[in-house]
Amino acid sequence: MTTRGVALALDAITHRFGHTVAVDSVSLRVEPGEIVALLGPSGCGKTTLLRIVAGLLRQSGGHVAVGGGIVDELPPNERGAGIVFQNYALFPHMTVERNVGYGLRARGEPRAEMAKTVARMLGLVRMDGYASRLPRQLSGGQQQRVALARTLAVSPRVLLLDEPFGALDKNLRLDMQIEVKRLQRELDITTIMVTHDQEEALSLADRVAVMNHGRVEQFARPDEIYDRPASLFVATFVGTASLLRGKLVDGALECAAGRLALGSAVTPAAGAVVVAVRPEHFRFVDDLHAGLDATIELVLPLGPLVIYDVVLRDGTTVKVTTSRGAGVTSHAPGDTVRVGLAAGAPVAVFAE
Numbered sequence: 001m002t003t004r005g006v007a008l009a010l011d012a013i014t015h016r017f018g019h020t021v022a023v024d025s026v027s028l029r030v031e032p033g034e035i036v037a038l039l040g041p042s043g044c045g046k047t048t049l050l051r052i053v054a055g056l057l058r059q060s061g062g063h064v065a066v067g068g069g070i071v072d073e074l075p076p077n078e079r080g081a082g083i084v085f086q087n088y089a090l091f092p093h094m095t096v097e098r099n100v101g102y103g104l105r106a107r108g109e110p111r112a113e114m115a116k117t118v119a120r121m122l123g124l125v126r127m128d129g130y131a132s133r134l135p136r137q138l139s140g141g142q143q144q145r146v147a148l149a150r151t152l153a154v155s156p157r158v159l160l161l162d163e164p165f166g167a168l169d170k171n172l173r174l175d176m177q178i179e180v181k182r183l184q185r186e187l188d189i190t191t192i193m194v195t196h197d198q199e200e201a202l203s204l205a206d207r208v209a210v211m212n213h214g215r216v217e218q219f220a221r222p223d224e225i226y227d228r229p230a231s232l233f234v235a236t237f238v239g240t241a242s243l244l245r246g247k248l249v250d251g252a253l254e255c256a257a258g259r260l261a262l263g264s265a266v267t268p269a270a271g272a273v274v275v276a277v278r279p280e281h282f283r284f285v286d287d288l289h290a291g292l293d294a295t296i297e298l299v300l301p302l303g304p305l306v307i308y309d310v311v312l313r314d315g316t317t318v319k320v321t322t323s324r325g326a327g328v329t330s331h332a333p334g335d336t337v338r339v340g341l342a343a344g345a346p347v348a349v350f351a352e
Contacts, residue, residue: 006080006157006190007032010053011062021045023052023214027062035184035191037201040211041237046194049211050160053192055079066157082156086163088147090135096122096146097131103154121149124183141172148183159184161193165200177204198238202226210234226278227346235276235348242282242318244275244292245352256314257292260340262347272352279307279321281345284329284337291340294318296331306330310339 008030023045030036038046051057053064055076063070064079071079090099100121104114122128125145135143144164151159164180165173181204184191195201201208202222209219210233218230229235236243246255253260253275262275285291297317298309301324308320308331320339322328331337341347 006067008158008190009065021048023048026216028209028219030190030192032190033188034206035204037205037208038194038211039201039208041196044211045214046211047162050162050192050194054081054083054160080157081160082151082154083160084147084151084164086166088143090143090146092135096133099146100149100153102150117153121153125149140168141176144176159189159191163194229348232274232350240279240319241276248273257312257316259290260292261290274350274352276348279319281342282320283340283342285340287338289340291338294337294339296333296335296337299333
């Protein structure tokens with residue numbers, strides 16, 4: 001089975017009604033065969049957007065277009081979008097085989113064709129041999145595979161995933177993330193995934209839309225989101241970032257804790273600024289280098305890495321990540337250190 005990806009365009013405005021979170025002037029274009037993650041905290045509007053695409057909610061303004069055709073007036077079953085919910089929504093009284101074939105039966109597919117499609121889908125999600133089982137006889141990961149097979153059986157043009165891994169434990173969640181990525185690539189199907197898990201979004205998606213209060217703060221590739229956040233919210237919500245406040249002078253941040261050279265790539269800015277720095281971009285430097293004087297407060301070994309909680313002399317706390325091993329100087333709580341930036345490290349600067 002090959003499902004060619006289609007472009008999906010979304011331009012939506014909706015107001016809060018009932019328990020639905022409002023979205024405000026959201027405009028996204030998803031390219032054919034692309035997987036896009038809607039990432040944000042609870043209540044930011046990401047599930048509302050997904051439901052608008054599926055046709056389960058109607059936006060108060062704008063349009064939804066699938067493959068170049070506007071689908072605003074079409075009911076959910078005619079939009080070409082298949083959705084997998086967080087709770088999988090399997091019919092408990094039906095076998096795996098009948099669950100997967102449900103959509104095909106509903107649209108009157110001939111029995112012989114339906115049987116072939118169901119068998120193909122179960123093979124695709126690696127659930128051969130489970131056709132006669134009931135959902136209660138399956139693990140969470142197996143139920144998710146069945147839900148995916150049921151959605152894919154009707155050949156949707158767009159696949160919608162609503163927190164698909166939320167009910168799984170960590171190890172199984174990773175396995176299913178890999179499986180979904182494999183299926184999505186194999187079928188070349190345009191996919192939108194809702195998640196609040198940053199690692200999930202950054203590892204699975206081709207592009208990520210970071211949402212906050214019903215708006216998209218940034219829509220870009222995962223590396224751009226992480227290295228070049230467009231707003232202070234994105235910098236602090238995605239990954240870990242230490243915030244330093246001060247003024248920019250000749251390519252350096254001057255603050256109460258000292259002077260931190262930021263490099264020539266930083267755009268000059270007048271007035272007070274906030275600089276966001278990832279833990280792995282800090283370095284411990286000697287007294288001959290400009291930097292921020294600090295004291296080690298906490299040391300957390302984490303496999304091949306060590307995470308230091310460091311308190312600057314003005315009371316600001318930053319996190320510094322270093323590798324473990326030969327040639328790397330280790331520090332203990334109470335040590336006095338100086339913190340600088342790695343050469344070429346990306347930093348994000350925002351007006352205060």
